[in-house]
Amino acid sequence: MTVVKAVTCPVCGSLCDDIELTVEDGRIVKVKNGCALCESKFLGYNSEHRLLKPLIRKKEELVKVSWKEAVGRAAEILAEANYPILYGWSSTSCEAISLGLELAEEVGGVIDNTSVVCHGPSILSIQEVGIPSCTLGQIRHRADLVVYWGSNPWSAHPRHIERYTAFSEGRFERSAWKGYLNKIKASIVRKKIESAIRRVFFKGKPSAPSNIRNEPPSTLQKEGRKLIIIDVRKTRSAEIADYFIQVEPNKDYELLQAFRALIRDQEIDVDTVAGVPVEYLEEVADLMIRCDFGVLFFGLGLTMSSGKLRNIDAALSLVRDLNMWTKFVIMPMRGHFNVTGANTVFTWQTGYPYAVDFSLGYPQYNPGETSVVDVLLRKESDAALIIASDPVANFPKAAAEHLVKNLLIVIDPHMNATAQLADVVLPSSFVGIEAGGTAYRMDHVPLPLKKVVDPPRGILSDEEILRRILAEVRKIKKRRAEES
Amino acid sequence: MELLIRNGFVYDPINGVDGEKMDIAVKDGKIVEKVNERKARKIDAFGMMVMPGGVDIHCHIAGSEVNSGRLLRPEDHFRDFERKTAVTRSGVGYSIPSTFTTGYRYSRMGYTTIMNPSMPPLEAKHTHEELSDTPMVDKASYPLLGDWWFVLEYLKDGKIEECARHVAWIITSTKGYAIKIVNAGGLEAWGFGGNVQSLDDQIPCFCITPREIIRGLCKVNRLLNLPHTIHVHTNNLGKPGNYITALETMKCIEDLATENKPIIHITHCQFSAFKGGDWRTLESGAEEIANYVNAHSHVTLDMGQVIFTDTTTMTADGPFQYTLYELSGNKWVNHDVETETSAGIVPFHYLRKSYVHAIQWSIGLELALLIKDPWKIFLTTDHPNGGPFTSYPRIIAWLMSRKAREATLKKINPRARSRSLLPSINRELSFKEIAIMTRAGQAKALGLKGKGHLGIGADADIAIYNLNPETIDPSKKYRIVRKAFKRAAYTIKNGKIVFKNGEIVKHLDGATMWLDVKVSEPAKISEDMRRRFREYWTVECENYPVTENYLEISQPINVEAKV
Ligand code: SF4
Numbered sequence A: 001m002t003v004v005k006a007v008t009c010p011v012c013g014s015l016c017d018d019i020e021l022t023v024e025d026g027r028i029v030k031v032k033n034g035c036a037l038c039e040s041k042f043l044g045y046n047s048e049h050r051l052l053k054p055l056i057r058k059k060e061e062l063v064k065v066s067w068k069e070a071v072g073r074a075a076e077i078l079a080e081a082n083y084p085i086l087y088g089w090s091s092t093s094c095e096a097i098s099l100g101l102e103l104a105e106e107v108g109g110v111i112d113n114t115s116v117v118c119h120g121p122s123i124l125s126i127q128e129v130g131i132p133s134c135t136l137g138q139i140r141h142r143a144d145l146v147v148y149w150g151s152n153p154w155s156a157h158p159r160h161i162e163r164y165t166a167f168s169e170g171r172f173e174r175s176a177w178k179g180y181l182n183k184i185k186a187s188i189v190r191k192k193i194e195s196a197i198r199r200v201f202f203k204g205k206p207s208a209p210s211n212i213r214n215e216p217p218s219t220l221q222k223e224g225r226k227l228i229i230i231d232v233r234k235t236r237s238a239e240i241a242d243y244f245i246q247v248e249p250n251k252d253y254e255l256l257q258a259f260r261a262l263i264r265d266q267e268i269d270v271d272t273v274a275g276v277p278v279e280y281l282e283e284v285a286d287l288m289i290r291c292d293f294g295v296l297f298f299g300l301g302l303t304m305s306s307g308k309l310r311n312i313d314a315a316l317s318l319v320r321d322l323n324m325w326t327k328f329v330i331m332p333m334r335g336h337f338n339v340t341g342a343n344t345v346f347t348w349q350t351g352y353p354y355a356v357d358f359s360l361g362y363p364q365y366n367p368g369e370t371s372v373v374d375v376l377l378r379k380e381s382d383a384a385l386i387i388a389s390d391p392v393a394n395f396p397k398a399a400a401e402h403l404v405k406n407l408l409i410v411i412d413p414h415m416n417a418t419a420q421l422a423d424v425v426l427p428s429s430f431v432g433i434e435a436g437g438t439a440y441r442m443d444h445v446p447l448p449l450k451k452v453v454d455p456p457r458g459i460l461s462d463e464e465i466l467r468r469i470l471a472e473v474r475k476i477k478k479r480r481a482e483e484s
Numbered sequence B: 001m002e003l004l005i006r007n008g009f010v011y012d013p014i015n016g017v018d019g020e021k022m023d024i025a026v027k028d029g030k031i032v033e034k035v036n037e038r039k040a041r042k043i044d045a046f047g048m049m050v051m052p053g054g055v056d057i058h059c060h061i062a063g064s065e066v067n068s069g070r071l072l073r074p075e076d077h078f079r080d081f082e083r084k085t086a087v088t089r090s091g092v093g094y095s096i097p098s099t100f101t102t103g104y105r106y107s108r109m110g111y112t113t114i115m116n117p118s119m120p121p122l123e124a125k126h127t128h129e130e131l132s133d134t135p136m137v138d139k140a141s142y143p144l145l146g147d148w149w150f151v152l153e154y155l156k157d158g159k160i161e162e163c164a165r166h167v168a169w170i171i172t173s174t175k176g177y178a179i180k181i182v183n184a185g186g187l188e189a190w191g192f193g194g195n196v197q198s199l200d201d202q203i204p205c206f207c208i209t210p211r212e213i214i215r216g217l218c219k220v221n222r223l224l225n226l227p228h229t230i231h232v233h234t235n236n237l238g239k240p241g242n243y244i245t246a247l248e249t250m251k252c253i254e255d256l257a258t259e260n261k262p263i264i265h266i267t268h269c270q271f272s273a274f275k276g277g278d279w280r281t282l283e284s285g286a287e288e289i290a291n292y293v294n295a296h297s298h299v300t301l302d303m304g305q306v307i308f309t310d311t312t313t314m315t316a317d318g319p320f321q322y323t324l325y326e327l328s329g330n331k332w333v334n335h336d337v338e339t340e341t342s343a344g345i346v347p348f349h350y351l352r353k354s355y356v357h358a359i360q361w362s363i364g365l366e367l368a369l370l371i372k373d374p375w376k377i378f379l380t381t382d383h384p385n386g387g388p389f390t391s392y393p394r395i396i397a398w399l400m401s402r403k404a405r406e407a408t409l410k411k412i413n414p415r416a417r418s419r420s421l422l423p424s425i426n427r428e429l430s431f432k433e434i435a436i437m438t439r440a441g442q443a444k445a446l447g448l449k450g451k452g453h454l455g456i457g458a459d460a461d462i463a464i465y466n467l468n469p470e471t472i473d474p475s476k477k478y479r480i481v482r483k484a485f486k487r488a489a490y491t492i493k494n495g496k497i498v499f500k501n502g503e504i505v506k507h508l509d510g511a512t513m514w515l516d517v518k519v520s521e522p523a524k525i526s527e528d529m530r531r532r533f534r535e536y537w538t539v540e541c542e543n544y545p546v547t548e549n550y551l552e553i554s555q556p557i558n559v560e561a562k563v
């Protein structure tokens, strides 16, 4: 039995690197420090859907073949394609991504990562406005105002609040955890009393849920760190917040513009914006101006609600403008553990963070045209390599329909929906568990991923698989050049 | 492989060779006395100039700030791209080229060694990953240490030796090469949106001043025996009147100097040589700085020359970048790094017709021309802050030719022209002086023993330019000079021809140099250190250091510290 310390969790963009794993007989048996998502990944990754042999489609059927045959077939598909796409990349290591870019350049394809279906709009807005940001530790040490907008960290990034924001201990700011415990206790007592009253007077008929946003925001006057959640629904995160603003669906832009007006001291002559009374907004705007260090995290709730680009433009501008008054930063809540790394490696090698088209022999970028979704919707691609992603399950239907008409190569540890429809399936090891590498946290801090246990026999890492395909593609191209 | 470069005019200032016609022999990547003439591959350099490969002491080419710049500016890349060839990778970018392209473009100009000057220690892996993807050149990086909490705390308590041990630890852990100080103390203050205004301002919450930080790290540098000096971006950079701060910074360590050796490098000095009360009354402070530098031997500088072009500014100086955003209204990126430093990025267009920009252009050249000793001032643009490194040949032309300066002077803002000192300066630099300012002097200041010269045993990093000093008068034919430096006839790296006939003929990965600083009692990763680690950073101390596998080719340099 060995204990491996300081393991980086390959699940979400928080990339907690303090996980302790106990390994027995080559199996992980215990996880310390991780959240529920982390535990279920480390303990449950090796499920029955695990792929253990390379597969090739022969006569409509996926059959087991040798690595040599599978890699050869994959290379052949890519080398012969007119316009291949290479997609995924956000759940693998930077080292694998780097090889992917080299491969895409070699075959003149389009390479894209999952940003295209998540924070793509955020990136486009950053390219318009810029972004005042920082590393997460800066927030832990200094932030006395933490705002999450359209994001539910408690469920999607479970340790984010505890490690980096409201409940963390910093040099200049203390954790708000104690206050939260008191609040929870109080609310449990209140709920008990309420239900007792209900039982007595209404014979168990539950009352309508109290509309939290009508509660006067007295909590905002408290000392120390404050946590505000802005969302369309009351999530778990909202329950622990000092203040929850429930914005009407698709009205985020109005609310952002209202804040921008308020911090510029402009009057708003309506009573409510996006369903929120203006007095409350004034209160919050005041807090934003008066804090020592504020941060706005935004999630897909903001990026993907109607307005997309406009929303993020407004959020970035709001935060930028707040810097006239105080220190204020903003950060997208990235989901996949290495989507930031994918953007980063893409950018240093090609100049662009996603949607890169190599068909002319140099990187071209025009999201809306060079993203894989666009290429698929135009039905232009004839081959595809999918790695660490399941686009058949996630892409718009029309795009997925064209995708499966392509000659399709899948690199994944699991039999997912895309793999089932593939022509070549290359089983890979789990990055960050069975293979090492590097990943970038949502704030761009690079962290090493550890190889903790061995993969099943005969299973290769993403990196190794890509290296073999690339070498094979070059051989085929050389042969062809010699023939002609 | 053996190589013989014949009959070139050799400029090797470190070895006292000034344009003499001679052969250079190369074997196994080093300069040797002689090679077997029949077996060696021969380059006929008749009528050409042979110099050591170029060395750049300060250019932002890799790491998180550079990459945020790339991401921020697709418009910088659209029209400037390089296709994949049989030997090269593709890439894009004018002011912030992608990594492969950066390496190829340096090689094209005959440069073989470049220094990336600002590495946030926490993100050092990122810097090294990019450096490993920057081919054709040897490289190194300077960790940003002037606002690191450990430094502030130890120096405040007067624990110089303890500070030195931790600096040794962080330089070695981040695979760094020199101590970089940017706006000492100002970046910590920027954590809450503040800044410092003078060398004697107290840094909020840390009870220490910029003067104490600079002096302290200067002493640490000496204790550790580092090959380069402290590398300083001054306080108040980019503010009118800041030449006084620059002078004070040089003065504040005057008493620490010994044996006439440099102990401080003031980087991109142009940005710290502003006289005048505000932007309207801005003037050049180059003369005052040059006078001081001419009278003292403990300082080296680099220019930070401004080019009239559209570029991208990026420094660790968060508050300065914010001011630049306010002035320009351009898009702005800020990236503060916990416990250590900050960074900012703003696109910027230097215009001939702008009074301020034209004055800045003039200041850079004035500094280079008024400082008499070329071993004290080096040619840089603080790439990409003053302009992209690809404009170096243009600067060489300005330095070598009064006529070239006048041609540009004619086109700049008239008020700036009337204030410029350039019309009163007759000096025109020689090829030897250019060789010092673009390679020999830089290598010497960096303490790079095998670089910047062509003596026996030196690295065979060589540039051959198609220029005949016997027939070309650079003062008149400055355009020809510019063209020749833009595209070397040959670039030789590690004894191999990598660039010729206008093309990269060989893709070669350069080494990453870093200091393995040996102290007698290394800073231990004790329980106390672990605890502080957890308190200060949000990563585990095991995961902090850059392991050697992040360096494509690792070249440690052993340093025996005096502590
Ligand atoms: S918060 Fe995210 S990174 Fe951290 S342990 Fe949970 S799933 Fe892993």
Ligand SMILES: [Zn+2]
Residues within 6 Å of the ligand: B058, B060, B117, B267, B268, B315, B382, B385
């Ligand atoms: Zn610089």
